[in-house]
Structure formats: structure tokens, C-alpha cells
Amino acid sequence: MQSRVALVTGGTGGIGTSIIRRLAQSGHRVATNYRDEARALAWQALMRDQGVEVALARGDVSSAEESAGMVREVERQLGPVDILINNAGITRDSTFHRMDVLQWNEVISTNLNSCFNVTRPVIEGMRERRWGRVVQISSINGLKGQYGQANYAAAKAGMHGFTISLARENARFGITVNTVSPGYVATDMVMAVPEEVRAKIVAEIPTGRLGAPEEIAYAVSFLTADEAAWITGSNLDINGGHHMGW
Numbered sequence: 001m002q003s004r005v006a007l008v009t010g011g012t013g014g015i016g017t018s019i020i021r022r023l024a025q026s027g028h029r030v031a032t033n034y035r036d037e038a039r040a041l042a043w044q045a046l047m048r049d050q051g052v053e054v055a056l057a058r059g060d061v062s063s064a065e066e067s068a069g070m071v072r073e074v075e076r077q078l079g080p081v082d083i084l085i086n087n088a089g090i091t092r093d094s095t096f097h098r099m100d101v102l103q104w105n106e107v108i109s110t111n112l113n114s115c116f117n118v119t120r121p122v123i124e125g126m127r128e129r130r131w132g133r134v135v136q137i138s139s140i141n142g143l144k145g146q147y148g149q150a151n152y153a154a155a156k157a158g159m160h161g162f163t164i165s166l167a168r169e170n171a172r173f174g175i176t177v178n179t180v181s182p183g184y185v186a187t188d189m190v191m192a193v194p195e196e197v198r199a200k201i202v203a204e205i206p207t208g209r210l211g212a213p214e215e216i217a218y219a220v221s222f223l224t225a226d227e228a229a230w231i232t233g234s235n236l237d238i239n240g241g242h243h244m245g246w
Contacts, residue, residue, distance in 0.1 A: 010088030014187030183239025206241035
């Protein structure tokens with residue numbers, strides 16, 4: 001496999017870290033963004049101790065200006081971005097009748113607008129080089145909805161609309177664009193949920209367990225490989241059978 005430059009947004013979280021580790025193990029040069037420098041440097045040192053080198057670039061993906069600067073910094077350190085994983089995301093949960101405009105806008109800006117903000121500065125270079133991989137990390141809740149997450153579900157559903165349009169526009173340039181929609185994964189955030197709540201979630205999953213971040217990372221690695229050149233505009237559900245469609 002040819003070594004390429006990969007940018008994973010939100011890479012310091014549980015799923016993002018696993019994606020970065022997997023891409024680095026595949027021989028790619030990997031970068032991620034940060035807003036909290038001290039936290040990012042501590043995470044980078046931990047990754048280095050595990051044998052994984054990760055370049056860091058400051059940038060809030062909800063800002064088009066900061067995202068463009070982040071991409072410039074990644075390209076200064078590593079070279080042009082060939083693989084982009086739009087993974088950054090937040091939650092601001094509330095039932096809709098109690099949701100305020102800030103809760104709505106923060107989630108839409110970070111989870112959905114970020115796809116434009118980060119992809120726009122790299123897509124022209126991919127088109128010129130006639131090779132690229134873009135993967136959106138969506139969610140099971142963008143497919144089936146979730147109580148108290150109208151903002152999150154709307155953003156995550158919108159990510160796949162972005163995927164299928166971008167895939168059509170860029171297929172002839174050797175660029176594939178796909179979505180991965182994880183179910184409930186055993187990240188720190190999910191494991192912080194009370195045990196009785198987690199038990200109710202697991203009871204609804206046919207495989208009888210939460211997913212592992214490494215299982216999401218495997219799917220991303222698969223979609224970004226040279227051999228995946230005929231897979232574009234697809235959504236890959238990874239949820240243990242929790243939600244099934246065709």
C-alpha cells in the first residue's frame with residue numbers, strides 16, 4: 001500500500017484515536033486537529049509511546065477560517081491531504097421542545113458544517129492529483145433517530161447527503177466518498193453512562209455487546225484502501241445489528 005497523508009478530525013477521541021492508529025499502522029502519515037493544546041500534546045506523547053506518530057494542527061472545525069488554516073498547517077508538516085476522515089462531533093442533547101438555538105447551532109456547526117469547512121480546502125488538490133478518499137463518520141442515530149437528539153440526528157443524517165452528492169461530483173477524478181455509521185461503541189463517553197442504562201442499550205443489540213473503536217477503524221481503513229476504488233457514495237452500518245436496512 002502506498003503511504004499517503006491522512007487527516008482525521010476529532011482524532012483525540014476514542015473512535016478517532018483508533019482510526020489514527022489503524023491508518024498509521026497501514027503506513028500512512030497521519031494528522032489531527034486540536035483546540036486544547038495541553039491536552040493534545042499529552043495525547044500525542046501517549047501515541048508516540050505506542051509507536052504512532054501523529055502531526056497536530058490547531059483548528060476548530062466549526063470555523064471555515066480555522067479549518068482552512070488547519071489544513072495548511074497539516075500540508076506544511078506532511079504534504080497534501082489524500083485521505084480525509086470527517087470524524088469530529090459533539091452532542092448537546094435536549095428534547096426539541098426545550099432545545100435552544102445555541103444547542104442546535106453548535107451541533108450543526110461542529111458535526112455537519114465541518115464537513116464543508118474541512119473538505120473544501122482539500123478537494124481541489126485531490127481532483128488535481130486524481131486520487132482521494134473522504135469518509136464521514138456519521139451515526140446510527142442519523143438513520144433511526146433518537147429521543148433528545150433532533151440536532152445530532154439531523155446533522156448525522158445530513159452527513160450522508162453530503163457524501164452522496166460529493167461522490168457523484170468527484171468519481172471521475174479517482175476520489176471516493178463514503179459514510180460509516182457506527183452504533184453504540186465502548187468509548188469513554190458511552191462507558192460513563194450509568195451501567196443500568198448501558199445494559200438496556202446492549203439488550204437491544206442482536207450481537208449482545210457494544211462495538212469496539214477498533215472495529216470502526218477497520219471499516220475506515222477498508223474504505224480508504226486503493227482496492228476500494230469502486231466503492232463510493234455508500235453508507236456502511238456498523239452497529240451489531242441494532243438497526244438494519246438495505
